[in-house]
Amino acid sequence: MSVIPSPDGSGSLAGRLTRRLSVTFAAMLAVATAAFTLVGWFDRNVEAEMAAGQFRIADWVIEEMVGEVLPTVLPLLVATLLVTTVTVRHSLKPLRRLSRTAAEIVPGSGAIRLDEAGVPDEILPLVRAVNTALARLDAAVDQQRRLAENAAHELRTPLAVLRARVDGLAPSPECEELAADLDRMERAIGQILMLARLEGIEMATIRPIDLTVAVRDAAARLAPVAIDRGIALAVLAPDAPVPVDGDPDQIGQALANLVDNALAASSEGDEVEITVSPDARVTVADRGIGLEPGTETQVFERFWRSAASRRPGSGLGLAIVAEIMKQHGGSASAAARPGGGAQFALAFPLRAAQLPATRSTA
Amino acid sequence: MRLLLIEDDDELRTLVSKNLERGGFAVDAVGRLADAREHALAARYDAIILDRRLPDGEGAEWLAWLRRRDRSTPVLVLTARDAVSDRVAALDVGADDYLVKPFALEELLARLRALLRRPGAALGRVLEVGDLAFDTATRSVAASGTPVVVPRRELSVLEALMRRPGTVVTRSSLEDAAYALDEPVEPNALDAVLSRLRRRLVETGTSAEIHTVRGVGYLIKEAKRP
Secondary structure (H helix, E strand, O other), X not given: OOOOOOOOOOOOHHHHHHHHHHHHHHHHHHXXXXXXXXXXXHHOOHHHHHHOOOOOHHHHHHHHHHHHHHHHHHHHHHHHHHHHHHHHHHHOXXXXXXXXXXXXXXXXXXXXOOOOOOOOOOOHHHHHHHXXXXXXXXXXXXXXXXXXXXXXXXXXXXXXXXXXXXXXXXXXXXXXXXXXXXXXXXXXXXXXXXXXXXXXXXXOOOEEEEXXXXXXXHHHHHHXXXXXXXXXXXXXXXXXXXXXXXXXXXXXXXXXXXXXXXXXXXXXXXXXXXXXXXXXXXXXXXXXXXXXXXXXXXXXXXXXXXXOOOOOOOOOHHHHHHHHHHXXXXXXXEEEOOOOOEEEEEEOOOOOOOOOOOOOOO | OEEEEEOXXXXXXXXXXXXXXXXXXXXXXXXXXXXXXXXXXXXXXXXEEEEOEEOOEEHHHHHHHHHHHOOOOOEEEEEOOXXXXXXXXXXXXXXXXXXXXXXXXXXXXXXXXXXXXXXXXXXXXXXXEXXXXXXXXXXXXXXXXXXXXXXXXXXXXXXXXHHOOOOOEEHHHHHHHHOOOOOOOOOOHHHHHHHHHHHHHHHHOOOEEEEEEOOOEEEEEEOOOO
């Protein structure tokens, strides 16, 4: 609690209250001091001493102050300050508790509500209004989630039926082509559903994580596919943890899309390098044909496909990566790799506080 | 091999049943959890294929019910949701594997075969990758039947790799397997062990290969036939 107002003017309520009360009490005590001093004046044989020629006002004031008034007033002043501070702090404790709870709230992640117990009457309407708003938000997120699940189900089931039918046919060249067409459709639908989900209000579960761990886990999942194609996957990361706020699922998804592209651009015997740097950047680099010059920003647009691209794809992979990075408060970028190939970088905002083992105590 | 297929979409259920039967399985197919419950109570199945969403309830809840009475029947869950968290959730509830719709018949068959193999294989006594066999009871290794002498540390690493074929085993898992808790581990010691193990395997001419994923770990798998 700060008694001195902060630069933006609002300052601490506790500080403000304490300051005002202290000043008021101090003023009251000063007035009382003056009054007592005056009373003392009338109480003494001032006239007698004046007549005796021994009276000096300055001496008298000092003696009066130091001797009688101050020993009474000063302890009172200190006691007042202490009591004021403690009382104000204690009264405002419910508010601090509320803001701690509020800081934990992530809409749609569970019914966290502000506790109405012990809240001062003046703030109760505010707390209730917040809880109502949270309930409405949770309901909206829930509805969107159900909608997304239904959409996924409705789209994927007919596709599954089609796939099962094709699988049941006797093998033939037409069959192969049908299966390939189906692959394309399945992939495109998968990407579109993912993008829709990312853009919905269902937020990523962002929490403090070690970026290196998330990247290594993703690489472990992606490596078998790379090895099947004769391409090596490598992760270079610092020994010390790299703390960021992130959703490991989504980071894994972004990496999967980038690695997918990198693998498609690479040939057997090549290596795809994933680098994590201490300033929370993740780079995926390949030695493929590289980017068309001038398309470094365009590639992240939805449905954008390079004219030179031979392989089937929905053109959404990088758009999804960009969206994921946006949700993380970071960015995605593409550039030509020195020496040939392309490199894609994910920049995460740095996290000042500590890692999961020590939660911040606000 | 008898399977129980629980899928509410009639067409999909019929087609997948037919495909599975052609693949050599006997299939009981139902479209509702209530029917599935009856079947599960009445007969023993070698494996169960379960859709996550059904008209009369959630597949996950039915699975929880099943697991309370039967921990051993392998269950493969089908779903339209493909996020990693959904997969993990399914496995946590007691599924043994997870397949996203739409899926290729080949993949369903392959995963079923893997599920049905398990009791003897990955969790069991003899680990197999290609023609390489590791008998965990006698701690002996053989390539195409010919015994191979493998020193202790390399043996521990090989076992860790063969328990999860085709999957990357992280450096820390391998270090845990090869070194006791109080032994100091040099950063490059593990790589040296793997390097020696790889050379040893190559000399036997086995079809099992160890691949390096730099910065992550290693994996073992059967080499692709040229």
